[in-house]
Amino acid sequence: EAQVTQNPRYLITVTGKKLTVTCSQNMNHEYMSWYRQDPGLGLRQIYYSMNVEVTDKGDVPEGYKVSRKEKRNFPLILESPSPNQTSLYFCASSLYSPPGAYNSPLHFGNGTRLTVT
């Protein structure tokens, strides 16, 4: 089944403890992206990647890192999480860049709810 898989679904951690949220897609998509969803703010893009070894900042990259060593994986790393990073995170992918163009819409994972205390 074609899908975007995120893990974990729920994560509670403490300030400063490094964590990684994994994202994997099995559709050979070029483009991958991370968003955070906060009430009243919608989805804001954190980082995106157009292809292997190509990543770029979105609107809210501070406090996050990403890597794209393989086409299928795009992990989100929080080196030193803080309470303002408590949010719902979504990974998404599309077949081509730019996302959504050439009839290749964004496919979303099921989300990771992160709480930083």
Place this chain on the structure above:
Amino acid sequence: AQSVSQHNHHVILSEAASLELGCNYSYGGTVNLFWYVQYPGQHLQLLLKYFSGDPLVKGIKGFEAEFIKSKFSFNLRKPSVQWSDTAEYFCAVNGGNNDMRFGAGTRLTVKP
């Protein structure tokens, strides 16, 4: 930078009422426009999309949207809503570059 505005934060309707959710964007060039739906506890799913051609696009579950270039708008409509349409709706815009901008979302509650 491009931005997306959704005018209504929360809309409450009775079943069978008609729906129109507003979406305006700010971007001067060619755009690709999308509406996504997020059912409670689920991820976003594509409802419909506009790339070019007929400005009235039809999507899944009876939804449609009209692109009005002069107004920079892409409003979502449905003639008769059902209880199962209760969800959050997001308008999104891609201006041909490598990001996708989303609006803040509109929460729709349909009363049975």
